[in-house]
Amino acid sequence: MHNGEIVLELKGITKRFPGIVANDQISLQLRKGEIHALLGENGAGKSTLMNIVFGLYQPDEGIIELNGQPIVMDGPNKAIECGIGMVHQHFKLVPPFTVTENIILGMEPKRGFGTDLKGAASRIAELSKQYGLNVNPEAKIESISIGMQQRVEIMKTLYRGAEIIIFDEPTAVLTPQEITELLQIMKRLVDEGKSILLITHKLKEIMDVADRCTIIRRGKMIETVTVADTNQETLAEKMVGHRVQFKTDKRPANPQDSLLDIANLVVTAENGQRAVDGISLSIRAGEVVGIAGVDGNGQTELIEAITGMRPIESGTIRLEGRDVKHGSPRTASEAGISYIPQDRHKHGLVLDFDVSENAVLKSYYEERFNHKGLLDRQAIEEVAERHVEQFDIRTPGIHTPVRSMSGGNQQKLIIAREIAKEPKLLIAAQPTRGLDVGAIEFVHKQLIAERDKGKAVLLVSFELDEIINVSDRILVMFNGRFVGETTPETTSDQELGLLMAGKHQGGDRG
Amino acid sequence: MNKLKALFAGESVKISLLSIVLGLLIGAIVMIAGGYNPLLAYQSMLEKIFGNAYDMGEALRAIVPLIFTGLAVAIAFRAGMFNIGVDGQIVMGSLGALMVGNMISMPPIIHAIVAIIAGTLLGGLWGALVGVLKTKRGINEVISCIMLNWTALYLSHMVIKAFMAEEGTSRSQSIQESASIQINWLSGLLDGARIHWGFALAVVALIAYHFYMNRTKWGYEIRAVGNNNHAAKYAGMNVSQVVIRTFFLSGMLGGMVGTFEVLGVFKYMAIASATSGLGFDGIAVALLGMNGALGILLAAALFGSLMYGAQGMSFGANVPGEVIKMVISIIIFFAAAPGMIRWLLNKTKRSKQANREG
């Protein structure tokens, strides 16, 4: 059934950026009516390749053929004209505009001088029905769910008459239920004759939905396989280049006394809503507690409240019995809380500072570095040198701006800084986001090593594998509350998935 | 030595220097188009600056305020903020110094010191207000600066008219002689050029700025906030406090300009239809000087001499002095958009290559 004609072919695509070859002689064929996955690690060159297909970048070598005809993709307009649509990882939607306005943007139907919004809305309602997308044309983007926003993105491509749709890491932001729905929508699209390129690093999705899969590693194409003839282990090995251990080695935990005690905590988000809605939580020294959940269910606000970055509405946070709730980031840090933030570029580092300046970001004011306002350069440099050595940070020197370092090495610097503080509680939010497999292993080992040193570790992650691999105890957060507690030994992806979508343990209690 | 070499080989220095050359060149083209002789004009400009002791002293006098406004803009830039309210802070500084200098009687030296403190503080507070509005009410500093510039201007008119009006003129009464900070013996040596203690303070300010920014924890905090205020907050810095403190310092530097102009140069305050524009020149200085102390000194020297020399152009070559203002704007234009000079350089490189190959 999937031997339809080739609608899109890439031949020997090469794209160089200063210092790296992002795509090196990549070839790929997309057949009509197939879902073709593009698998690779973060930074393997998937997005670059798709941006070339969509006309956002020009390849240095190679050709793109559409229905057998070579074609020059010189911009998104050309791609749209050729019937190629793209559902971006970060949605390209204007928040204060309505669904209709977003969809017609750039291809507005006219009536007289004005925009024919009514006509557009009814055409959108029609398309929505045909593909089972269920979007309300009148709703404003800022008021609809992430899953709905993604369907608007899909609708945008359909409205433009796309025959080939590129999905760029489409499941990263979705709940398990939304993922299931999305995969169904994708199947429906190919049934209607569309062809799909799915960019992902998640093996499970590929097994579920793709027909064929092209694997790229460090910019080079490895091979194209038929999904039915392979399995997750093989795919993973091809993606990474060596055998992958799905489990991190760790000894059983040896938890001591309770270290962090949170009771009835309420925290408000920017929009005035209760992001954390009466949570209680204890973490003991010597254990890793993992908080699973889909992004946006209050995890960020919870952590920010613990680390003093966000005021709390009510409730208590105690560290070793002492109240820290009215703290600032500094008092939290001095009380013994270290924090590896989710967004290392936004929070974790000052990118234009060098390694040494970043190494003392939290401690520059302490007496060992600061003598009556004057900074002790020598002491600062010594600390930086020690971090670089102990954590194997690859950098030309401690006076290199961290902006020029790789993501993995930047993360190592943050971890070094946070661990060197000898904290009582280490909080890690999405600590492996955007890292390659080697760096991920390193980060996980560090977290477990801290646990074994008797620290309490709180891990927040949207990746189930990470939660299950590293945690000793798992809490699932949904809508500002914990909806379940389990252990990695006794749980499964399915159970966690259900909990993350708000289905309570032991029946439907509300 | 190698460090110095590396600095001058650096791209940003190249861009600054090319901006200056392009500014002067386009100025020359404008003069030719207007039927003037640019060589004569630039020559008479140089003669005006270096012609005699008086002019050299007065050229220095024009450089001093630019050092301060350059520093004022630069310190805010380093904290990631735009202080285009220096003009208003200058007005408030002048007003503070004038009020103490005119309305209160005190023994010499003490009078001057108190007047300097008053002007500097008032400027600082006017600047801090911008920081407060930004941190407490989320008002963009560019907007509040514009509003406060004009508010300061009219406020000063009101105060002058109410308490220190010099009947029949559009200026205030003069300060008392005891508040003057002019250095009379040095002025005498330079044929009456208005040399004042602000010169010495400018040098001190430059050194202090360099030291403060690079070697102290407060400077570290300003740079952290300027580069990434989210990370600064995460690291436990009190970002609001840093912002307000920076605007206070910036406003103080602006206030000093106004103070010295009143106490050391003019002795009175004019009721003008607009603010001096020195604060905007400070943007040019900071930009061209790349927010560093040495760069600011050099850029202030350049712009100050150009502005002072402009008077010589109209006198010696009959060229309207506005040409120099155009030259300065063109220099900022290029310095603010380094992409443009890179693009021009690439083009010339490519056409050279094409010539060689063709």
Added chain:
Amino acid sequence: MEILGFLINGTLVFATALIFAALGGLIAERSGVINLGLEGFMVSGAFSSAVTAYYAEQAGLGAAAPWLGCLAALVFTVIFSGIHVIASVRFKANQVISGIVVNMLAASSTFFMVKLLFDGAADTPVITNVFHRIHIPWLSDIPFLGKALFQTYPTTYIAFILVIIVYYVMFKTPLGLRMRAVGEHPGAADTAGVNVNRLRAWSVMVGGSIAALGGATIALTANSSFAFNTISGQGYIALAAVIFGRWHPVGAMGAALFFGFAQALKDQVQLYEFARAIPTEVFYMLPYVLTLIALIFTVGKGSSPAALGQPYEPGKR
């Protein structure tokens, strides 16, 4: 009653230039480009219209002179809006600095040219053929209202018509949808096939020319000439009107009317003994202080275009 009529009429007259300039500023800012150069555009418009009207008058074109002046303002100001575009849109310079450069350059170059054209004089000769108040047949005869609303300059009516046009284009046409999209989320507009930087360039240039009309209005009605202090701060008041009016054409018009009212009040209030005790500076200060107060109390309701001030690089997504 009489006084009120004068007051309303004065408000309209003073507000006219501000409305033009505020609309011009709003168009650029809605597309995401900060427009601090309004003052410069107004100076440019005042200069070019005065000079053109003067020479047209000398050439014997009479009543057509001010209209030619306005046309010249539209065209001439493209030089300065073009500079803003090149620096801030094409080469991603800081938009605030670019606007300041425009202001400095417009002031210095127009004064230079005035001196060049008129033998070193600081201002242009007085123009006799300027805009005159028109009395709209029989509407202007309505008691009170006629004097207040229907005996004013043609440019005032044009300004109000322009408010309607800008509103319609901004909110009811595809062009307006794209402009707003570019100012809110340029990445979204780009992937939808809208050329972000081209649209921004056009917005800045069209906006610049409209703002120039504001300058022309001042030169060709109240002043009848151009000098270094013809504009003096009106561009900044117009910018305040854009912010005060929350980037909406009708709001900006309301703010401009309000600031115009403050200026008209200053003139009228002087007729009374008691009011002379109020320093005129209070009225000059009013637009700035009120805008600050408004900002202080409307905090949190972010209504500025989300991408205002951010240069757009197609490569970075």
